[in-house]
Amino acid sequence: MSFRGLFIAVLLSTAMIVSAFVLQAKRPRVEVDRPSADLVKATGKCADCHRKETSAVVHEFEMSRHAKAGVVCLDCHQPTKGQEPYDHKGFTITRKLTSNNCRACHEQQVDEYMKSRHAAPAWAAVTGAEDFTPEQIAFAEAIHPGAVDRPAHPLVAVQGAASINKGCRQCHDIGKPNPDGSIGSCTACHARHVSSVELARMPETCGQCHMGPDHSQLEIYHESKHGVLFNVQRHIMNLNARPEKLTTEDMPVPTCATCHMSGLEGEKFTHDVTERLSYFLFDPISQRRPNYEAGRRNMKAICLKCHTNPKIQEFYGGAEAVVRSTNKLVKEADEILAGLRKENLLTPEPFDEPIEYLHFDLWHYGGRTAKHGAYMGGADFVQWHGYYEIVSKLTELKKSAEEIREKAGKTPEESARAAEAAQAAAEAAVEAAEAAAKAAGEAAGRAAEAARGADLPADVFTPGANDQPGGAADASNTPK
Amino acid sequence: MLRTLRSKPWLARPLFWTEVFAIINVGFIGFDVAIAHQMNAFEHSSEYIPVFYSMAAAPLLIVAMMLGGPEPATRRARPEGYAPWRVSLSRQIGLLVGFGSLVVGIAGLILHLRADFFQNMTLKNLVYTAPFAAPLAYAGIGFLIMLSRMADGRTREWASWVVVLAAGGWAGNFVLSLGDHAQNGFFHPSEWTSVIGAAIAFGFMTAVLVVPDNRPLRLLAAGVMMLQMAVGLAGFGLHVYANLARPSATLWASFLYGAPAFAPLLFNDLALLGLLGIWALAVNRNGEPARAEVELQPVA
Numbered sequence: 001m002s003f004r005g006l007f008i009a010v011l012l013s014t015a016m017i018v019s020a021f022v023l024q025a026k027r028p029r030v031e032v033d034r035p036s037a038d039l040v041k042a043t044g045k046c047a048d049c050h051r052k053e054t055s056a057v058v059h060e061f062e063m064s065r066h067a068k069a070g071v072v073c074l075d076c077h078q079p080t081k082g083q084e085p086y087d088h089k090g091f092t093i094t095r096k097l098t099s100n101n102c103r104a105c106h107e108q109q110v111d112e113y114m115k116s117r118h119a120a121p122a123w124a125a126v127t128g129a130e131d132f133t134p135e136q137i138a139f140a141e142a143i144h145p146g147a148v149d150r151p152a153h154p155l156v157a158v159q160g161a162a163s164i165n166k167g168c169r170q171c172h173d174i175g176k177p178n179p180d181g182s183i184g185s186c187t188a189c190h191a192r193h194v195s196s197v198e199l200a201r202m203p204e205t206c207g208q209c210h211m212g213p214d215h216s217q218l219e220i221y222h223e224s225k226h227g228v229l230f231n232v233q234r235h236i237m238n239l240n241a242r243p244e245k246l247t248t249e250d251m252p253v254p255t256c257a258t259c260h261m262s263g264l265e266g267e268k269f270t271h272d273v274t275e276r277l278s279y280f281l282f283d284p285i286s287q288r289r290p291n292y293e294a295g296r297r298n299m300k301a302i303c304l305k306c307h308t309n310p311k312i313q314e315f316y317g318g319a320e321a322v323v324r325s326t327n328k329l330v331k332e333a334d335e336i337l338a339g340l341r342k343e344n345l346l347t348p349e350p351f352d353e354p355i356e357y358l359h360f361d362l363w364h365y366g367g368r369t370a371k372h373g374a375y376m377g378g379a380d381f382v383q384w385h386g387y388y389e390i391v392s393k394l395t396e397l398k399k400s401a402e403e404i405r406e407k408a409g410k411t412p413e414e415s416a417r418a419a420e421a422a423q424a425a426a427e428a429a430v431e432a433a434e435a436a437a438k439a440a441g442e443a444a445g446r447a448a449e450a451a452r453g454a455d456l457p458a459d460v461f462t463p464g465a466n467d468q469p470g471g472a473a474d475a476s477n478t479p480k
Numbered sequence: 481m482l483r484t485l486r487s488k489p490w491l492a493r494p495l496f497w498t499e500v501f502a503i504i505n506v507g508f509i510g511f512d513v514a515i516a517h518q519m520n521a522f523e524h525s526s527e528y529i530p531v532f533y534s535m536a537a538a539p540l541l542i543v544a545m546m547l548g549g550p551e552p553a554t555r556r557a558r559p560e561g562y563a564p565w566r567v568s569l570s571r572q573i574g575l576l577v578g579f580g581s582l583v584v585g586i587a588g589l590i591l592h593l594r595a596d597f598f599q600n601m602t603l604k605n606l607v608y609t610a611p612f613a614a615p616l617a618y619a620g621i622g623f624l625i626m627l628s629r630m631a632d633g634r635t636r637e638w639a640s641w642v643v644v645l646a647a648g649g650w651a652g653n654f655v656l657s658l659g660d661h662a663q664n665g666f667f668h669p670s671e672w673t674s675v676i677g678a679a680i681a682f683g684f685m686t687a688v689l690v691v692p693d694n695r696p697l698r699l700l701a702a703g704v705m706m707l708q709m710a711v712g713l714a715g716f717g718l719h720v721y722a723n724l725a726r727p728s729a730t731l732w733a734s735f736l737y738g739a740p741a742f743a744p745l746l747f748n749d750l751a752l753l754g755l756l757g758i759w760a761l762a763v764n765r766n767g768e769p770a771r772a773e774v775e776l777q778p779v780a
Contacts, residue, residue, distance in 0.1 A: 001700065005691035009701075013683030020658050020675050024666060027603060032665035040665035044608030052523070087729035089519070090737025 030070030038091055042074035049089065060193035065240075076101050082180030097192075100182040110186070112271035114139070119183050121147035122175030126168045128152035131177050154350040171209035198239040203227065206256040213365045215282065216385065220369075220378030221256065229253040243269045248305050264305050276302065279320075281371045284334065284363040285327045315377075322374035322382060329390050330363045336401050345404050355400045358393055366390040488550075494760040495551045495633030498624065498642060501752060503541045505621050506581060510534020512742050516614075519736055526591060530618065533584050537577045541625070544573040552628040574629045581622025588615025607662045613655050620645055620652070624753075639760030640689060646754040647685035653746055654678035660743065670718065677711040677747065680704060685754055692761045702758050705751040712751065715744025 024032075031043045047058045061067050066076075079085045079094035080103075086095050094101070103110040113119055120132060120140035128151045129137055140148040156164050169176075174188040189200045199205050207218030221227040230237075230253045241250035247265050251258055260276055263269030270276075276299035279286045289295055296316065303312045337359050340346045346353055351360070370386025373379070490496040510531045517527040544552075548570020549559040558567050592612035624645055631638040657674040666672060684701040691697055719739035728734040735741055 001696035002687075002691040002694035005687040005694055005697040006700075007687075008690055009680075009683040009687035009697075011683070012686055013680040016654055016679035016682065017676050020654075020672075020679070023603070023658070024662060027607075027662070027665075031604065034665065037664045037667035040667055041663050043665075044604055045663065048608050048610070049520075087733055090728075090733070092728075 028070065034072075039072060039074050042072040042091065046073040046091075057193050060191070064194045064196065066195050075104075080104065080180065082182075084179075096178070097185065097187070098178040098180055098182045099184050099186055100178070100180050102186045103182075106186075109271045113186070114183060115143050116272040116274050117144060117147065117175075118273055119175045120144075120177070122172050123177065123183075124148040124150055124175070126153050126156060126164065126172045133177070133181070136177060136181075136183065158351045174209070196240075197243065201239045201251070201255050201257045201262070203230065203255045210256070213385075214368060215372065216369050216378075216381060217256065217372055217376065220373050220376045220381045223380055224377035226254055226377065230255060252306075254302070254306070259299065259302050262302075264302055267301055279323055279371075281323070281375065282368060284330050284367065286323050286371060319371075319374040323371055326367050326370050326387075326390065329394060330367050333359055333362050333394055333397055336397055340401055340404060343405070343408075343410070345408050355397065355404065358397050358400060362390055362393040362397065366393060490550045493551065493633070494639070494642070494756050494763065495628060498633075498753075498756050498760075499541070499545065499550070499552055499628060501756060502621055502625050502628075503538050503545075505749065506541065506577070506618075506625070507534055507538030509617055509621065510538075515736065515742075516740075524591075530584050530588060530615070533580060533618075537580065540573055540577050544570040544577070547573070551633060552625075554629060554632050557632045557634065571629050574625055578622045578625030578629065581618045581625060583622075585615045585617065585619030585622060588618060589613070591615075607659060611656060611659065613652055616652055617649075620649055633760075634764055636692070636761070636764045639757060639764040640692065642753065642760050643685055643689045643692075643757035646750060646757045647682055647689060649746075649750040649753060650678055650682035650685055653750055654682055656743070656746070660740070673711060674715055674744065674747070677708055681708050681747075681750065681754065685757070688758060688761065695762075698758050698762060702755055705754040705758070708747045708751040708754075712744045712747030712749075715747065716741065719744055 032040055034040045050058050061073070074091060074093070076097060077091075077093040078101075079092065080100045082100070083094040083096075083098070085092045099110050099113065120136055121144050123131065124140075124147060129149050130152070132140075132148060137149050153168075156168075159167075173184075175184050177183050178185075187195075189205055190196055191199050203218060203221050207221075210217035211219060222231070233253055237252070238250040241247070243263055246258075246262050246269070251262075251264070254262075254264075258264060260273050261270055274289070274295070275291075276295055277289055278292045278295040278299070279288055300309075300312050300316075303315075307315075337346070337355070340355070341348070346355070350356060366386055366389030369381050370390065373381030373383075373386050510533065513530045513534070517531070520527065522528060547562075548567045549562050551559065552574055553559055553567050553571055555571070558564070589612055592610045592615060624642070627638065627641050627645070631641060654675065657678050661671040661675065664671060681704055684704045688698055688701045719741045723734040723738035723741065724731075726734060726738055728738070
């Protein structure tokens with residue numbers, strides 16, 4: 001045999017084989033060391049087609065931290081338990097991603113979200129309990145009594161499906177139950193392919209839903225000093241900082257997420273947006289949450305990164321005074337409506353008479369705005385979009401009630417007597433309800449707080465007559 | 481059998497079988513491309529070009545064979561027993577088909593260059609980009625068809641070019657095997673077999689090209705080609721098994737998007753071409769071929 005021929009054959013073959021091994025070895029391990037061949041292929045195969053179709057999706061993903069960490073399309077798009085598999089060009093994927101897909105890697109965050117009002121209570125606020133399984137209702141009701149096992153919002157019937165689908169549900173689907181048994185989708189705040197922490201920290205992300213006359217948080221934030229500073233300093237902030245490592249150097253000015261969720265400088269970060277709240281501000285008459293003390297303490301821990309304790313106490317005192325004051329005004333409006341109902345001058349159906357819309361606007365717009373404005377530092381929203389709206393609508397409400405009575409042929413004296421009787425009855429009913437709620441809340445709160453009772457902040461209002469929502473307490477309680 | 485060979489001596493010559501090889505290949509590539517472009521849902525109308533080309537090219541070559549005899553003729557070496565116009569027309573048809581193959585192959589290469597890799601030259605994009613080297617199969621077949629009409633099939637030159645084309649095919653097969661299995665991240669170690677096999681085949685084809693007169697080397701190279709046939713059949717079986725074992729919406733979808741079932745048969749194909757080249761080297765000695773030995777015969 002020719003040595004020259006053999007040498008050439010062996011040399012060339014070996015060189016090619018070695019170069020193939022070297023090339024393969026140079027590939028990032030995160031691309032090739034995967035549990036299945038499909039996960040390896042998805043590294044670039046999906047993008048090969050989707051660069052031509054829905055190319056923005058590919059670019060969004062390439063900007064994500066997921067992409068930098070070696071996560072591939074199939075990691076998220078593979079069906080999990082309860083999801084119907086769908087064959088797509090050689091890959092088995094799921095058509096609809098839910099929080100269950102994120103849970104595979106972010107279990108704690110999904111669990112926290114499930115306990116929050118962003119989960120089942122958000123969807124139930126529009127459609128009631130009908131879309132939930134008994135297990136989902138039981139889970140949510142144990143945390144938020146009455147928030148899920150409830151009827152649909154009365155406006156659903158009044159406005160019709162079209163407006164509800166394109167309106168209410170577009171925001172409230174953050175807690176929509178999914179066919180796989182999970183609830184909601186993390187993409188409501190993090191977006192689908194960029195899966196961005198930065199996006200979730202932007203005020204506009206929360207403001208997709210938390211805006212407008214019924215809950216003007218975005219507008220209030222932008223009026224507040226926080227918002228003004230953020231808009232000026234946004235370009236020097238590091239909104240992409242990892243949640244467990246976020247410092248005031250990254251975000252010297254807070255956004256919604258900083259105060260309500262972020263683990264600023266070692267504090268616990270959470271996806272349960274209720275953990276730092278102390279009042280049910282969205283209610284007509286706002287009462288303390290069962291975790292009132294813990295909520296204040298958690299929030300104040302974040303406030304303390306920028307503000308001194310006396311300043312925080314002063315701020316909280318003023319805000320709570322607004323809560324009590326608006327409660328009083330809303331209760332007055334409630335009593336007027338209750339009186340008319342007692343006199344059979346209103347039908348039992350909601351939203352079928354002008355005065356009911358007036359009453360709804362009073363607390364749903366003016367009342368909420370004043371309270372949110374007070375807690376978020378939006379003075380104009382406390383005053384002109386808040387209190388002014390409340391008192392002007394209350395005046396209209398009183399006038400409208402008089403007209404209804406006159407139209408029904410009742411004398412002013414009769415009306416006054418009826419109104420007094422109704423007021424007394426309403427007060428009794430409200431007080432009974434409040435007492436019951438308070439007792440339940442305090443019992444739960446005591447149980448939860450027993451271990452930490454000694455740590456209660458100094459400015460926590462002592463339960464008593466003056467501290468009743470809508471009671472006589474006012475701004476004089478504010479520590480100076 | 482001997483009687484048949486005596487009456488049809490072209491059956492015992494590599495030139496005829498090389499032409500048969502070319503006809504089968506130019507037809508089958510169209511079928512393979514149709515499946516490959518179906519994955520892309522024929523997004524661009526130009527993706528139909530190779531399919532239609534193959535549908536026309538293979539019959540045209542058969543017509544050429546019927547016109548000018550079983551073996552292609554060059555301008556100088558013409559078969560006896562055929563009218564000169566028939567031989568000339570047959571040659572022109574063959575050259576046209578060969579040139580067309582060349583154009584389709586190079587155009588395909590250029591069109592495939594629009595893939596991701598050429599926008600962002602990373603190793604990752606190289607692995608997952610459209611197989612830009614694959615259309616060169618048409619170019620290879622086009623060269624083979626033209627070769628048989630431009631170089632005398634009885635010469636060492638012709639035989640050497642067949643070996644060159646076979647070696648080029650193995651080089652391309654090495655790249656394709658490496659790229660295709662890299663998409664899988666060589667998830668199964670057996671996927672390296674094809675890469676190693678193609679590299680060895682290329683090495684031996686090149687060696688035979690450099691040292692064509694060494695019989696033991698030619699025999700060893702022929703043995704390597706036989707081994708590649710086994711590799712191809714094993715690969716075909718593994719690819720089919722992978723597609724059958726993997727649940728999918730339909731069997732068609734499994735084969736369309738799964739492991740390319742026909743791809744390993746490229747090993748058998750190139751092994752055949754390599755064997756034809758080695759055979760041609762063995763029978764086409766240096767210097768002018770003996771006229772009596774390789775006299776072209778008319779179709780009986």
